[in-house]
Each structure stands twice: as structure tokens, then as C-alpha cells.
Amino acid sequence: MTATRDDVLAALSRLTLPGGENLVSKDMIRALSVENGAIRFVIEAETPEAASRMDAVRRAAEDIVRRLPGVETASVVLTAHGAPAKPKDPPALKVGRHPTPQSGPAKVSGVDRILAIGSGKGGVGKSTVSSNLAVALAKAGRKVGLLDADIYGPSQPRMMGVNKRPGSPDGKTIIPLHAHGVTMMSLGLMMEEGKAVVWRGPMLMGALQQMLGQVQWGKLDVLIVDLPPGTGDVQLTLCQKAEVTGAIVVSTPQDVALLDARKAIDMFNSVRTPILGMIENMSSFQCPTCGSEHHIFGHGGVATEAERLGVPLLGALPIDLETRLAGDAGTPIAAGDGPMARAYGQLAQRLIDGGMA
Numbered sequence: 001m002t003a004t005r006d007d008v009l010a011a012l013s014r015l016t017l018p019g020g021e022n023l024v025s026k027d028m029i030r031a032l033s034v035e036n037g038a039i040r041f042v043i044e045a046e047t048p049e050a051a052s053r054m055d056a057v058r059r060a061a062e063d064i065v066r067r068l069p070g071v072e073t074a075s076v077v078l079t080a081h082g083a084p085a086k087p088k089d090p091p092a093l094k095v096g097r098h099p100t101p102q103s104g105p106a107k108v109s110g111v112d113r114i115l116a117i118g119s120g121k122g123g124v125g126k127s128t129v130s131s132n133l134a135v136a137l138a139k140a141g142r143k144v145g146l147l148d149a150d151i152y153g154p155s156q157p158r159m160m161g162v163n164k165r166p167g168s169p170d171g172k173t174i175i176p177l178h179a180h181g182v183t184m185m186s187l188g189l190m191m192e193e194g195k196a197v198v199w200r201g202p203m204l205m206g207a208l209q210q211m212l213g214q215v216q217w218g219k220l221d222v223l224i225v226d227l228p229p230g231t232g233d234v235q236l237t238l239c240q241k242a243e244v245t246g247a248i249v250v251s252t253p254q255d256v257a258l259l260d261a262r263k264a265i266d267m268f269n270s271v272r273t274p275i276l277g278m279i280e281n282m283s284s285f286q287c288p289t290c291g292s293e294h295h296i297f298g299h300g301g302v303a304t305e306a307e308r309l310g311v312p313l314l315g316a317l318p319i320d321l322e323t324r325l326a327g328d329a330g331t332p333i334a335a336g337d338g339p340m341a342r343a344y345g346q347l348a349q350r351l352i353d354g355g356m357a
Helices: 005-012 048-052 055-066 126-139 201-213 233-241 255-270 301-309 321-329 339-353
Strands: 029-035 038-045 073-080 111-118 144-148 177-179 182-186 220-226 246-251 275-281 313-317
Touching: 005 029, 005 055, 029 321, 038 048, 038 055, 038 321, 048 073, 055 073, 073 321, 111 126, 111 233, 111 255, 126 144, 126 182, 126 220, 126 275, 126 321, 126 339, 201 233, 233 255, 246 255, 246 301, 255 275, 255 301, 275 301, 301 313, 313 339
Parallel strands: 038 073, 111 220, 111 246, 144 182, 144 220, 246 275, 275 313
Antiparallel strands: 029 038, 177 182
């Protein structure tokens, strides 16, 4: 006997919330999927603050459905309406300045390796890959940092579930934040939410120098740098001012995305930053109703490009609703134990085994 959708909802209705109602009566269940012994769904709270207090409910819901007949795995993600509360007290630190002179690439104090995650084109899921890869590496026992260098469009604070402003005890050093086992920093944490960064190139370069040199990263095995799309000032500053171990290029299989990915690869080659491999994101889509696989953005383009360049294809990641919901909720999918968490775990292990992380 295998559990059905109705069985899952009936089980969840027995989980009483404060006030006497339950997850089903309050219409908090989203994206429920029951397939081949695997149950996945999202609990949507009314506010981010309410979601932050519901982890025990999430665990209880996961435990209830896991005990149903025929269930092998259960994965539950918390999300919420609206945006996180705005941080209040700004740090006593000015970010964004003209770059300071350097004779050449410098080592970031305490950091063994720096991995630049780049793409030529926006919208290919580079930031999602960066946050989940960081969390997967941390789960594998590595000491990991995550620097959101996408200065015009920082998304890591939301994806990592962090909305506090970093502290600065002396107006010079920056105390990074921690989430899901990862030490992280983003310019988005230093700016008012929704406020545009209107800076010219020198200001961007100076801000990145500050993020690399003034943040107290501590002892890290690897620092993952989530770069903005393109081949501009931020990419050049990172590769010319820091000792970067290598770059990983993320692309979809789509020809248009690959055109821009080749430009990113050429930029890294121009500044003598090794290409460690490529990741094909949005590789396929599995229909939750019929189980058939569809290649919405084409198939095999990134693998072919990696072979042409003589670099490894590090992984092929599908389009996945849970991954998107988890990122919006501030808990990367890699923090859980579902199929996508295992996929990122395998990707992280490949980097570790190859001496890249």
C-alpha cells in the first residue's frame, strides 16, 4: 500500500498548531508532490518572522508523513509571504571607495582557496548554484565562506536567510555573518533594502577590495565568490587583486547562454585564472504529473563546450520548484536531504576529491 495525496493531507491535519488549527485548515501546504515513495511539500507561513519560529512544526510534519505506508523519503521546506524585515542599525563603516594600489594578486588572510563562480549571462542560476554549493561543502565538513560580489544585484542575503547588518567594531574590520554552516558576506547586507547601488567602476573595485581584505573571514578551506554576470570590473578586480584558485562557469544548455559563457571563459583565460570546470544548470525538467523528462533549454550544450575546452563537466542540475522555493525562503535546498540536496552533495564531493575545495 502506498500513501496518496489525501493520506498526506489527512496526516498533516492531525498536527495541531497553537490556537487549535492545523496546517491543512489554515491552507499552509503548497507544492505537494507524492511520487515513487517520495513526498515533498512546502509550508507557507504568513510572515518571515512566523516562518522563523516554525522549524519544529516543519520537523514534526516531515516525521508524520515519513511514517505513512510506502514512504521512503520526505522533504519539507518552510517559506513565507512577503520579504524579511528590514535591518535597523547600520554598521559604523563606509563601503564603496576608490581602490587602493596593489603590486599584484594578494592572498586573502586565512583562506586556502578561492573559487570564482561566474557566468557570461544573467538568469542562469549562478547565485543559486553558489549558495547551494557552499552549503553542500559545509555539510561535507569543509570550512566555507560565501562572498556575494554581485554588487548591483545581491541575492545571497535572501537565499541564505540572513537580514542582519554586519558589525564593525572599529570602522575598519567587518564581522561576517553565519548561516547554514557558511560564513557569508554581501554588499546587500550593508545597504538599505531596495536601494540601488549607483556607482562607477572604481567604487565597485574598492568595495570588492574591502570585502576581501577587511572582512574577518577566519580560517577557511574555501571561499566561494558569487560573481555578477558578464566580464566587467568586479571580475577583473577579483582575478587581478586576489589569488584565485580557479573559476567555475555556470550556463544553461541554451545556445544564447553558451555564447556568453564562452566570453566569460575567454575573460578568465585572459587574466590567467584556471577554468576548473562547467556546470549545466536547468539541464532538464521532470514533469511531476507524468514523470517524463523535458529539455526546455536544449540538451548537452554545456557538456559539448566543456569537452571542447578540455575541462570537466562538474554537474548537470535540473529545473526544480523546490530549489526555487527553498532559495526564496532562505534555506538552500542543499541544507536538506532530498534529491537536489544529494545532487549538490555529489557536486561538492567531486570538488573535494579533485582538490578544488
